[in-house]
Amino acid sequence: xxYIIGVDIGGTxxxxxxxxEDGSRLHGKRSxxxxxxxGPGGTVDQVNRLVRESLAAARDELGGGIEVIGVGIGxxxxxxxxxxxxxxxxxxxxxxxxxxxxxxxxxxLPATLDNDANxxxxxxxxxxxxxxxxxxVGLTIGTGIGGGIVLDGKVFHGASDVAGEIGxxxxxxxxxxxxxxxxxxxxxxASGPAIALRAxxxxxxxxxxxxxxxxxxxxxxITARTVSQAAREGDAFCLEVIRETxxxxxxxxxxxxxxxxxxxxxxxGGVTLAGDHLFGPLCNEVRRRAFRPAVLTxxxxxxxxxxxxxxxxxxxxxxxxxxxxD
Amino acid sequence: xxYIIGVDIGGTxxxxxxxxEDGSRLHGKRSxxxxxxxGPGGTVDQVNRLVRESLAAARDELGGGIEVIGVGIGxxxxxxxxxxxxxxxxxxxxxxxxxxxxxxxxxxLPATLDNDANxxxxxxxxxxxxxxxxxxVGLTIGTGIGGGIVLDGKVFHGASDVAGEIGxxxxxxxxxxxxxxxxxxxxxxASGPAIALRAxxxxxxxxxxxxxxxxxxxxxxITARTVSQAAREGDAFCLEVIRETxxxxxxxxxxxxxxxxxxxxxxxGGVTLAGDHLFGPLCNEVRRRAFRPAVLTxxxxxxxxxxxxxxxxxxxxxxxxxxxxD
Numbered sequence: 001x002x003y004i005i006g007v008d009i010g011g012t013x014x015x016x017x018x019x020x021e022d023g024s025r026l027h028g029k030r031s032x033x034x035x036x037x038x039g040p041g042g043t044v045d046q047v048n049r050l051v052r053e054s055l056a057a058a059r060d061e062l063g064g065g066i067e068v069i070g071v072g073i074g075x076x077x078x079x080x081x082x083x084x085x086x087x088x089x090x091x092x093x094x095x096x097x098x099x100x101x102x103x104x105x106x107x108x109l110p111a112t113l114d115n116d117a118n119x120x121x122x123x124x125x126x127x128x129x130x131x132x133x134x135x136x137v138g139l140t141i142g143t144g145i146g147g148g149i150v151l152d153g154k155v156f157h158g159a160s161d162v163a164g165e166i167g168x169x170x171x172x173x174x175x176x177x178x179x180x181x182x183x184x185x186x187x188x189x190a191s192g193p194a195i196a197l198r199a200x201x202x203x204x205x206x207x208x209x210x211x212x213x214x215x216x217x218x219x220x221x222i223t224a225r226t227v228s229q230a231a232r233e234g235d236a237f238c239l240e241v242i243r244e245t246x247x248x249x250x251x252x253x254x255x256x257x258x259x260x261x262x263x264x265x266x267x268x269g270g271v272t273l274a275g276d277h278l279f280g281p282l283c284n285e286v287r288r289r290a291f292r293p294a295v296l297t298x299x300x301x302x303x304x305x306x307x308x309x310x311x312x313x314x315x316x317x318x319x320x321x322x323x324x325x326d
Numbered sequence: 327x328x329y330i331i332g333v334d335i336g337g338t339x340x341x342x343x344x345x346x347e348d349g350s351r352l353h354g355k356r357s358x359x360x361x362x363x364x365g366p367g368g369t370v371d372q373v374n375r376l377v378r379e380s381l382a383a384a385r386d387e388l389g390g391g392i393e394v395i396g397v398g399i400g401x402x403x404x405x406x407x408x409x410x411x412x413x414x415x416x417x418x419x420x421x422x423x424x425x426x427x428x429x430x431x432x433x434x435l436p437a438t439l440d441n442d443a444n445x446x447x448x449x450x451x452x453x454x455x456x457x458x459x460x461x462x463v464g465l466t467i468g469t470g471i472g473g474g475i476v477l478d479g480k481v482f483h484g485a486s487d488v489a490g491e492i493g494x495x496x497x498x499x500x501x502x503x504x505x506x507x508x509x510x511x512x513x514x515x516a517s518g519p520a521i522a523l524r525a526x527x528x529x530x531x532x533x534x535x536x537x538x539x540x541x542x543x544x545x546x547x548i549t550a551r552t553v554s555q556a557a558r559e560g561d562a563f564c565l566e567v568i569r570e571t572x573x574x575x576x577x578x579x580x581x582x583x584x585x586x587x588x589x590x591x592x593x594x595g596g597v598t599l600a601g602d603h604l605f606g607p608l609c610n611e612v613r614r615r616a617f618r619p620a621v622l623t624x625x626x627x628x629x630x631x632x633x634x635x636x637x638x639x640x641x642x643x644x645x646x647x648x649x650x651x652d
Binding site for chain 2: 159164166171180182291292
C-alpha cells in the first residue's frame with residue numbers, strides 16, 4: 001500500500017494526515033490552530049513542519065518504512081490549480097503564493113493544490129456521506145461558507161477554479177454587505193460567526209437561554225457549535241436561531257437543486273450537530289421552493305468526516321490531478 | 327450530407343427546420359403559433375404536421391431526395407430525456423406525454439427529447455454566439471426564463487433533467503410569488519411578461535413614454551420587445567425599465583459566475599434588442615458582485631440565432647444522445 005499526505009489549511013486550523021492511497025486508512029493525524037501571527041511565510045513553514053510530523057507519526061504507527069508518493073493540499077482561495085498558486089487569502093495574508101511548489105520542495109515530493117471546500121466535498125464523496133453520488137453539491141459551514149461541486153467523482157472547477165463558491169451566491173441582493181464585496185451572500189447569514197452573531201444579538205435584546213450559562217456569561221465565547229448543542233438539548237431560543245439558519249440554508253439549497261439538480265447535497269460543519277433541528281426545517285424549505293423532480297431525486301445529508309473530510313479530499317484531488325485515480 | 331429535423335416547441339411558437347448534420351445549413355423552416363386551443367393531442371398533431379412540411383420544403387429547396395436520419399425535439403419541461411416523456415407542461419396541457427415516441431412514430435424516424443432552453447443554449451454553443459465555450463451558461467428570456475448549462479459541448483442535465491432551471495433560482499426569498507410555487511424567482515422579475523408588466527405599471531402611474539404611441543394606447547400590446555425597441559431609440563422611461571431588468575439579471579448572473587464559473591454566458595430573447603442599454607448595466611452589476619477571477623474569465627453575450635437556436639440545439643442534442651456527434 002502506498003500513501004499520500006493530505007493537507008487541509010483553514011483560517012482556524014491546519015490538519016494534516018497520511019492516507020492510504022485507496023482512502024482506507026488515515027495515520028499520523030496532526031491538527032493545530034493556524035499560525036496567523038507568524039506572517040505569510042510562517043504559515044507555510046507550519047504546514048511543512050506538520051507534513052514532516054504527520055509522516056513521522058504515520059511511520060511510528062505503522063512500525064516502519066512506508067512509501068509516500070505525494071502531497072495533496074487544500075487551501076482557501078481563490079487559487080489557480082494549474083500553477084499551484086494561491087492568488088489571495090486575506091485571512092492568511094497570502095498574495096500570489098506559490099504554495100504547491102513550496103510544499104513540494106520542502107517535502108521532496110510532488111504536490112497538488114485545490115480549494116479547501118472542494119476538497120472537503122470531494123472527501124465526503126470519496127469516503128464520507130456523499131459516496132455514490134453522481135452529482136454532489138456540498139457546503140462547508142465554518143468561519144465562512146465554502147462549497148464544492150463533484151460530478152462523477154471529479155471536482156468541477158469551472159473555467160478558472162472559482163466554481164462552487166456557493167457561500168457567495170446572494171440570497172438577498174440588497175441584503176447584508178459581505179466581506180467579498182457582494183451584498184446578501186449566504187455566508188453573511190449562515191456562516192458560523194453569522195449564526196453566533198444572531199444568537200448574541202438575541203441575548204443582548206433580552207432573550208432567555210441556557211446559552212448564557214454555557215459560556216459563563218461571556219457572550220464572545222458563543223459559537224455556532226454552542227448554539228447547536230443548546231438547541232439539541234431543547235433550548236427554545238437556540239432552536240429558533242437554528243430554524244432561522246435552516247431557512248436561509250434551505251432557500252440557497254433550493255436554488256442549487258433548480259440550477260444543478262444534485263442527487264446528494266452534503267452539509268459539513270459544527271452547525272450540523274443540531275441534527276434534525278437543522279435538517280428538518282431545511283428540507284421543508286427546499287421542498288417548498290424547488291422543482292418537485294429535483295426534490296425527489298435529492299438526499300440532503302450531514303457530512304460524516306468531521307475534521308478529516310478536507311484531508312481525505314486533498315488526497316483524492318491529488319489522485320485526480322496526477323491521474324493516480326485510474 | 328445527411329439531415330436531422332429539429333423541433334423547437336414553445337408556449338408561443340413551434341419552429342421546425344431540416345438541418346444538415348454538421349449544422350452548416352437549415353432548410354424548410356416552418357414557424358407557427360402554438361395551437362393551444364386544440365388540446366394536448368392537437369399540439370402533437372401540429373408538431374407532426376410541421377415536421378412533414380419542413381421535410382417537404384427542404385426537399386423542394388434542395389431539389390430532390392435527401393437522407394434524413396432522425397428528429398431532435400426541444401420541449402418545455404420538466405421532462406425525462408431517458409423515456410422521452412414530458413412530465414407536465416401547464417401551458418400545453420401535457421401530463422406524462424410520451425412525446426418522443428409520438429413524433430418518432432409519425433415521422434418513421436428515431437427521435438430524441440430535451441428541454442427547450444437546454445436546446446437553445448446548446449444551439450448557441452454549436453452554431454451561435456457561444457461557440458468555443460468550455461463552460462457555457464445560457465438564459466432564454468421569453469414567456470418565462472429558461473436556462474441551460476453546456477459543459478464541453480454537452481448539455482449538463484443533473485441527476486433528473488432539472489439542471490439549468492436558472493429562471494427559478496430565487497433572487498429574493500420573500501419576493502413575488504412565482505407560478506412554480508417558489509418566491510422571488512428571477513422569472514417573476516425579468517421574463518418578457520414581467521418586463522412588460524413593469525412598463526405597464528409605470529405608464530398607469532403616469533410615466534411619460536413614446537411606448538403609448540407605439541401601441542396606439544393599448545397597453546395590453548406592450549411586450550419586452552416593444553420596451554426594448556423604445557429604449558434603443560432613447561425613450562427615457564423604457565431605458566429605466568431596461569436598467570431595472572439589467573439589475574435583476576446581473577444579480578442572477580453574478581451568482582452563476584460564483585457557482586458555475588462559466589467562460590461564456592449567453593442571453594437569448596427579444597429583450598436583447600436593447601443591446602448595450604441592457605448589457606452595459608448588466609455587466610456592471612456582475613462586476614460589482616461576482617468574484618474577480620470569475621469576472622475576468624467570462625464573456626457575457628447576446629445570442630445570435632434568434633428564432634433558430636432551439637432548432638439547431640435540438641439537432642445537436644439528437645447528435646449527442648444518439649452518439650452521432652463523434
